Amino acid sequence: MTLWIKNANIATMDKARPHAQAAVVIGGFFACVGSEKETEAYLSVHPQEELETIDCGGNFVMSGFNDSHMHYLHYVRAQKTAVDLYGCTSLKEVLSRMRRALEQDYDPSLGLWLTGEGWNHDYFTDEQRFPTAKELDAITTEYPILIMRACFHIGVMNSKAMELMNINKDTVGQYGVYAETYPDGTPNGVIKEGVFDDIKARLPMPGCEQLLEMMIDCQKDLFECGITSIQSDDFKYCPEGHAYEMMALLRTAAEKGRFKLRMAEQALLPTHADMDEFFDKHGFDDSFGNRTFKINCVKLLSDGSLGARTAYMRKPYADDPTTRGIAIYEQEELNSLVLRAHSHNMPAIIHAIGDGAVEMCLNAIENARREMPHLRPRHGIVHCQITDKEQVERFKELDVIAYIQPVFINYDMHIVYDRVGKELGSTSYAWADYIRLGVHAPFGTDCPVESFRPLPGIYCAVTSRDLNGSGPFLPHQILDRETALYCYSAQGAYCTGEENIKGKIKEGMYADFIVLDKDLVSCTDMEILEAKVLRTFVNGKCVYER
Known part of the structure; x- marks a missing residue:
């Protein structure tokens, strides 16, 4: 089935052609993107036997959202x-x-x-x-x-x-x-x-087969919010000892077309024994999977959370001088784990919230790049909330991805100055600084820590306010609408090495796109939160319709 998308307000995420009014989808890929006249001319040269016309009624169309870090299982x-x-x-x-x-x-x-x-x-x-x-x-x-x-x-x-x-x-x-x-x-x-x-x-839990059926059933929740791709940390949420069985079941379900949500697994491997099992016993790496489900990277945890005061800080907490939080690893051990992933040319992405943990992660990535400079896996730091200016600059110097959850400020803006002080707090949550430096900064939610709904995160990114409108928290980190949408789509594709096939409405790319009732570029700030996804398409097929 070929789709002819017409009468649309398309934000393509393609910098060469940011806007379009129509597109043609053939075999799950965009074949032509442009004006209605251009797409009509394309179809006259490339006639299609089965052609379905979709009149978008002037509504806003963009690439499907890509949540760069969550816990789907x-x-x-x-x-x-x-x-x-x-x-x-x-x-x-x-x-x-x-x-x-x-x-x-x-x-x-x-x-x-x-x-x-x-x-x-x-x-x-x-x-x-x-x-x-x-x-x-x-x-x-x-x-x-x-x-x-x-x-x-x-x-x-x-x-x-x-x-x-x-x-x-x-x-x-x-x-x-x-x-x-x-x-x-x-x-x-x-x-x-x-x-x-x-x-x-x-914990006792349902078996892998039952969990798979639950994962298939819950896809509709994400499609309803316009999410077509996720990057998810799930190993520790599988039945104990059965993570690899779960991965195989997901791959098969994707191959059979039952699991349609594009998912890249962030495999939590916190010890060398876990990495031995992953790389040596099972022979896994980032080649495992298919176009829908794949394993993308090794996940590590280097500290805790800001709210619980377990995020690891370089100095004691301002509101509890008895603690600096918890460092999960000594520097030498973290270096060794990151280097192990790096040696397989596989990205390591590391949870780090406190500036002490961020510093350790940057050091570990720097060490891996120095030891094996011939390999260039796309390492990243997840959350990277509390930072100073020098640390932000090191992201660029070391080519480190900053995995960002803008919706976190809904809570954090009310505690961060108490936790770390005004000076350090004011250089943190540095989304705009990363992007100005050219650091890749994909957006996500860390669901279920926060809801997976993308629109609250976009609102926070473009207003620096909480969801009640309080703020702005850090006015100098406010992003423009186009950048925020890009971070929630095309930037996520870069993390998984799919930037040439996913995340844009562009010829040759996956036809994963959504139709919304509000223009997210020009609507009011509050209308971002009120916007509704009307239809969601994955691989050129409608998987949700309001």
Whole structure:
């Protein structure tokens, strides 16, 4: 089937021809992009047996959104199995929602834990602190409970959950700063970072086949928001020991046309043993996959989150001088892991929020480029929130991608000066600085830390305001509309080495595009948040229609 797109207001993301009114799609690729007369002339020279005309009614058309960093499988599991704790304004409300879920929804015969996701103690109006095991025990000591902070770097377990994970007064010491205790040395249920990740990976969960069906079903949620491509960190959200089976199932589902969302896996491999299994035992690299599903890079975590004060800083936190956060690795170990990925010509992308962690990541990438300069994988730093000017300049010098989540300022603008001080805070969230320097800066959401909806992120990027309109936070980092849209489409394709095939409405590129009811270039700021996706196309086929 050939498509003739007419009467459209097309933002092509192609700098050679930024605007068009019509396009022809043949076999899942754009064959002609231009005016209606140009596309009509093309079709007269290249007549098509089956031609479907799409009259866009003058509506805005652009390439599909590409979320450059999220956790799709985590989102899917949360949609199906977790209690929603987002929006809780008190500790009391968190406990109330969990108690209600236990009484009304929880089925212990399934063998799953009672889990909840999305609380943020900074929004509590009663006590601004982490919950503890004692409070969760007041809900139940018979069944295991785990509740996860919105950043997903902190979790809290009840005593039954700790019993199942063998965390007690005798064992808690082995976890160091990653497991908190009461004054008497008894674990209080709070777990952090790598320990938290390991426990999440060990939770009972549906099998791979069932998870695959859930992932296929949830595609529609993303298509409804205009997302046609994602880059997703999922290894730790697969059933323990079955990540490679999950990858194979996704590849097959994509080949059969059941999984249509274009997905690039960011494989979390935090240890040399994990890399041994990936590269040596399974023989994986970034050649695994197909046009829809592929493995793109190695993912590492170098620190925690700003809200939980586990992001690693070069100096102590302004509002808690007793801590600089948590560095997951020593510099030598991080260097070694990045170099291991680099030696396979595979990008390493590293979670880093604090300026101390960003510095370590830049050093590790610099070391890899120095040791093996003949290889040029597209390394990156995910989040890169707290930075000074010199660090931002090093991104350009070392050719490091800055994976940015503009929607983060909706929360962070209200805490960052308290956490790190005005001087350092004012050089952070440096989106415009990266782009002015020529650093590749793809946008994303870190879903389910934030909603995967792209439009709130675009609004934050072009206004430097929170979603209630407060601000501007950093006026010098405000982006123009075209740049923000480019970062949410074409820039994402660069990360996965697909900049010549995806992310633009241009001849020879994938026909992944969306139709919206608002012109995102010229509408008012608030209308960005109100805009609706009318239709979403992947590979030239409509996968969503409002």
